[in-house]
Amino acid sequence: MSEIIKIAIDAMGGDFAPDNEIDGAILAASENKSNLHLILTGDEKFLAAELNKRKNIPSNISIVNATEVITMDDSPSETFKTKPDSSLAVALNLVKSGKANGCISAGNTGAVLFNSTFKLGRLDKVGRPTIGSIFPTTGDITMVFDVGASVDCKPIHLFQYAIMGSMYMDIMYGIKNPSVGLLNVGEEKSKGDELTIKTYELLSNSKLNFIGNVEGRDILKGKCNVVICDGFVGNVILKFAESVLDFLKTSFKNYADESVMKKIKVGMMRGTMKDVLKRFDYQNYGGVPLLGVKGISIIGHGKSSPLAIKNMIMKAVEVHKKDLINRTENELRTINFSV
């Protein structure tokens, strides 16, 4: 008999919680009845009532009570103390105690980061956990680390991101010896700010497949598998990239509004546009794990659709099956960090 994997879902996080969380859970649970069990965390009565509004509820979904909800207005670093019984905290407690193999949340990203770090603890030797994000490219599969877990990073943090990011691409995507690029303002070794110049040294002297500096223009080209940067830079780039789709939609709409002929032209190309531009839609990528903590915590976009929630759940399952956390920790142990 195969193992039943248990995933906790912060059912009160996310802009459309609990609707999208419940609908996403039903999708995942229905498709994986024999080997998946999902645990929704949040107000027990409320969630049960919401769940019962749906048809064909699979039996492999249960609810664990949580009396508090973290909102987008809550200060992330304080929620650990001020809301100890939040739906997020309860989901993480299930992971910590072994009652769940992993958890997912589309809630306040900062709160997920802080609560996961404090509750699950950091992996040996990891200074700061990191969040990566897949970018659409016309070349190699590319993930950018860090996209906002921490700012004012030190070179050693960026070096650790490179190791964790490489392990992630290897284990999750089967890319052996993934290429690593350091995001910078120029290709030459001498280019950059204090942080990147020092990080360049660390990466050069490592056994990673470091290809040197890459520039902003190289991300969408897919020049390397892992792009490393400070969380400030990564966060700005990610949000900029996420806004391109809306920019294009609005631009085409404005163009169509200029004349009847232009409206017809845009109308004719709508289907093709949609086909091509869907790669820019972050909903399709599901969530990303917080790397560097002792447990599986998948972070999703606040606006995650039911499909995105399902993808996050399945990502948690995959991370568990592939034993990402233990394998990353073992790899980190082999590296001498006294640099």
Added chain:
Amino acid sequence: MSEIIKIAIDAMGGDFAPDNEIDGAILAASENKSNLHLILTGDEKFLAAELNKRKNIPSNISIVNATEVITMDDSPSETFKTKPDSSLAVALNLVKSGKANGCISAGNTGAVLFNSTFKLGRLDKVGRPTIGSIFPTTGDITMVFDVGASVDCKPIHLFQYAIMGSMYMDIMYGIKNPSVGLLNVGEEKSKGDELTIKTYELLSNSKLNFIGNVEGRDILKGKCNVVICDGFVGNVILKFAESVLDFLKTSFKNYADESVMKKIKVGMMRGTMKDVLKRFDYQNYGGVPLLGVKGISIIGHGKSSPLAIKNMIMKAVEVHKKDLINRTENELRTINFSV
């Protein structure tokens, strides 16, 4: 009789020099015969021969000899000493000595930055000059400062960028009291790294129209007129934005290659696509002035087309006519920098 404005052109800078420089100069000179004189700098004989290959050369173009050429491989900070007679240096000397009202270059950006700063000198109170870039938006006209003039900025530098950027939007675009946003990882005042948290304070206490933090997604929305950031972040964002057009072109090409029907679909929408996406083409924006130096130095993209070169020349003319440099310096003098 109206003033004849003289603009020096670094005819050996740029990826397609001197062809595009010469063709761009001919365009600008032909359209402005009575009030514009252009001076090409570079190897006198070579440029004369190249110029003579063209038809209908207007008489308001002359050549000033320069024996050296700065390449993209030259270390920007060293060219000031190693190539004192470069086409760029000679163009800047013409500005410095008053023989030209301004100069333009599509050459090595770092070299333009260093040579301009050392030759022309900085404006009173300016710690570091800055380069801005117009971004296409669906809202207000938006320029981002700094896009790569300097990294590891201090709060006072970002504050000065905000002042110079605001003056630029006011004088060049007629936007009174332009709105200023600080690029950050979140909207709240408490968000950011050390640099942005301190810069927020300076901007809050200034008489600028500071609207607070803006995020990566707000740039293309045109949420404010002036977006302020460290040159590292701005450079990465600018190059990322520049790559979007290529990404889309390649994505549509790959889609078209999938089947005959898809090829027909993409073929049908090509004209409309081009119409809408040309706003993403940086060639249309011409160059941007290096702000904070005592003289007019317009920096352009290495790949500048003849049209882009013409636009750069006309930008220099406009900056001269509107007396941007003196007016910016006067504004800076009214501000107490002992913060």
